[in-house]
Amino acid sequence: MxxxxxxxxxxxxSKKSIGTDKGLAKIGDSIVNLIYxxxxxxxxxxxxxxxxxxxxxxxxxxxxxxxxxxxxxFKGEYAKSRANAHDMADTVEALVAYxxxxxxxxxxxxxxxxxxxxxxxFKERKQEIEAAINAFTELLIKIIxxxx
Amino acid sequence: MxxxxxxxxxxxxSKKSIGTDKGLAKIGDSIVNLIYxxxxxxxxxxxxxxxxxxxxxxxxxxxxxxxxxxxxxFKGEYAKSRANAHDMADTVEALVAYxxxxxxxxxxxxxxxxxxxxxxxFKERKQEIEAAINAFTELLIKIIxxxx
Numbered sequence: 150m151x152x153x154x155x156x157x158x159x160x161x162x163s164k165k166s167i168g169t170d171k172g173l174a175k176i177g178d179s180i181v182n183l184i185y186x187x188x189x190x191x192x193x194x195x196x197x198x199x200x201x202x203x204x205x206x207x208x209x210x211x212x213x214x215x216x217x218x219x220x221x222x223f224k225g226e227y228a229k230s231r232a233n234a235h236d237m238a239d240t241v242e243a244l245v246a247y248x249x250x251x252x253x254x255x256x257x258x259x260x261x262x263x264x265x266x267x268x269x270x271f272k273e274r275k276q277e278i279e280a281a282i283n284a285f286t287e288l289l290i291k292i293i294x295x296x297x
Numbered sequence: 298m299x300x301x302x303x304x305x306x307x308x309x310x311s312k313k314s315i316g317t318d319k320g321l322a323k324i325g326d327s328i329v330n331l332i333y334x335x336x337x338x339x340x341x342x343x344x345x346x347x348x349x350x351x352x353x354x355x356x357x358x359x360x361x362x363x364x365x366x367x368x369x370x371f372k373g374e375y376a377k378s379r380a381n382a383h384d385m386a387d388t389v390e391a392l393v394a395y396x397x398x399x400x401x402x403x404x405x406x407x408x409x410x411x412x413x414x415x416x417x418x419f420k421e422r423k424q425e426i427e428a429a430i431n432a433f434t435e436l437l438i439k440i441i442x443x444x445x
Contacts, residue, residue: 156338158350175354176334183327190304190324202306204320204394206327246352256404 153250167247167296168227168240177242180249184256185209185281188263193271195264209285213278214238217285223293241285244292253295262288301398315395315444316375316388325390328397332404333357333429336411341419343412357433361426362386365433371441389433392440401443410436 160166160173167173186206193203215237218224224232228240248254266284271277308314308321315321334354341351363385366372372380376388396402414432419425 153335153339155347156335156342156350156352158342158347170352172338172352172354176331176338176352178354179327179331179334183324183331186324186327187301187304190320191301194304194306199303199306202304204304204318204324206320206323 152252154252156250157247164226164296165229168243169229169236170243170247171239173243173246173250174239175242176250177244177246180245180256180259181209181214181242182207184245184259184263188260188267188284189271191260192264192267196270209281210278211235211238213281213285214241216282217241217289220282220286221289221293223289227293241289244289244296248292248295254292259288262291300400302400304398305395312374312444313377316391317377317384318391318395319387321391321394321398322387323390324398325392325394328393328404328407329357329362329390330355332393332407332411336408336415336432337419339408340412340415344418357429359383359386361429361433362389364430365389365437368430368434369437369441371437375441389437392437392444396440396443402440407436410439 160170189207190202190204193205194201197203211234215234218228218237218241224237227244228237232240245259249256249259263284266287267280268283269276269280271280308318337355338350338352341353342349345351359382363382366376366385366389372385375392376385380388393407397404397407411432414435415428416431417424417428419428
């Protein structure tokens with residue numbers, strides 16, 4: 150894996166400056182969508198015992214990411230004060246980008262964590278959102294362990 | 298790198314079936330946005346001699362991807378007949394996802410190809426689009442070499 154650490158120049162590496170960096174959030178946005186799309190495809194293929202392959206993609210919404218941040222219990226440390234759902238989603242995206250650019254976790258490891266923490270059959274939208282919040286909470290806990 | 302080849306089950310592996318698979322295009326959409334965001338960040342940081350780091354993200358639009366497919370000269374083989382810009386962009390996304398899922402190219406290798414084929418300073422939107430078309434054309438040529 151290559152090292153993109155030079156892209157972190159100028160960040161003072163405090164928790165708030167990582168969690169509120171707009172550029173990191175932009176990079177993290179596409180990482181989050183990628184890992185979710187692949188993890189969802191793998192999971193839905195797995196629960197069908199690999200008899201048919203499901204290939205799907207999904208933009209991960211603010212509700213999922215902001216709730217994951219709240220559940221993981223790190224909102225106060227990493228998000229800006231009085232953060233709304235949008236700000237909190239940006240914080241999650243920034244944290245994901247930060248550990249990936251520092252080469253501390255791979256795309257594939259993040260996909261594995263999501264797959265291993267999904268539940269249910271994703272038949273209803275509400276059920277999928279709950280499963281996604283749960284899986285991203287676990288991913289965040291792991292990421293924050295890495296940063297701490 | 299892990300192997301996600303099982304996600305390709307059901308594809309008959311003809312050029313058209315790869316290039317017109319909707320699920321692959323969805324997965325590829327976030328890969329394309331990720332590699333472009335990181336490549337653009339690296340490139341803009343590089344042309345500033347690494348003195349300051351630029352972190353940015355960008356959704357890659359249909360104009361860029363459809364023109365790259367036309368320039369690479371593979372529209373007829375991989376896209377559906379009478380494909381419009383949207384269809385052609387989907388085809389590029391599907392091809393990107395296909396080679397990545399088959400573990401034939403890494404995210405990092407794709408980022409490198411884009412960085413090495415960017416030109417100019419991206420100061421005007423038009424200039425950035427031209428640079429992006431050029432870089433994605435080169436990436437596609439490489440990807441189609443892999444598939445062929």
